Amino acid sequence: MATATATTACLLAVWSLVAAGLFGTGLARSSVAPAAVGKEQREFDYFALALQWPGTICSSTRHCCAVNGCCRSEALHTFTIHGLWPDYDDGTWPSCCRHTSFDMDKLTPLKPALDKYWPSLYCSSSSTCFSGRGAFWAHEWEKHGTCSAPVVHEELQYFTAAIDLYLKYNVTEMLATGDILVSNGKEYALSDVIDTIKHAFGGSPQIICKKGSVEELRLCFTKDLKPRDCLTTSAMYKNLSKSKHCPKKISLPTYDPIVLTNSTLEIVPEASDNGLYFYTS
Secondary structure, eight states: OOOHHHHHHHHHHHHHHTTOOSSSSOOOOOOOOOOOOSSSSOOOOOEEEEOOHHHHHHTTTSSTTTGGGGGGGSSOOEEEEEEEEEOOSOOOOOOOOOOOOOOOGGGGGHHHHHHHSOOOOSSSOEEEETTEEEEEEHHHHTTTGOOTTTTSSSSHHHHHHHHHHHHSSHHHHHHHTTTOOOTTEEEEEHHHHHHHHHHHSSSOOOEEEETEEEEEEEEEEEETOOOEOOOOOOHHHHTSGGGGGOOOOEEEOOOOOOGGGOOOOOOOOOOOOOOOOOOOO
């Protein structure tokens, strides 16, 4: 009886971590768990297109592997896609809404675009919804894509929608209209960055920082994929750790890539301070 009780407790703990997005991965999107895996979840309210700034993430790369975009010979000088996330207006989000298997073959027509605009910036494999591990794209489809109905119903449609939005609303070009250049490493007023994007895009972004540098920038869309304001009220900030808040002056740093072909370092995953892999949400 004691063994069975311990096993049950262990399984519950694992599922709690999966539901919170912290089993093996997690970009600290929130310290609050999303809707529980396996339970019926209500329809989402809006989409967030989450974009990563490679200069902030790749500057901490210490080990290389073929799947890590930070290991390319040419440094990444533009935002890359993290994911297209269905979210709720109360600051939470649905997660792992359908038990489905990721099929890379379905994405063959998009593979060049995925490699270019949606690379993983880490070496470790990602957690998937039901105790598995796989590619970065598998994580994003299973955790977020399966919650995108009734707008998106299948895998190819999900990734196509994200890439189309990324190309249509080019953040680098938006920032340039306000003389904010992403490749010079200078500091800019946070208010100027927000105002520039709001003017060019038509909605306020969310900006997540790490030690004063932009780590992630999110554009938000209605369910018919029109620009809207992201949550910038307490509903967002209650789910954001203090270390992710941005100061009044922020930067978009550059980095020097570790070139895979010249690397003799051991290939191991990057880990955060608390021992969890620190790259997907």
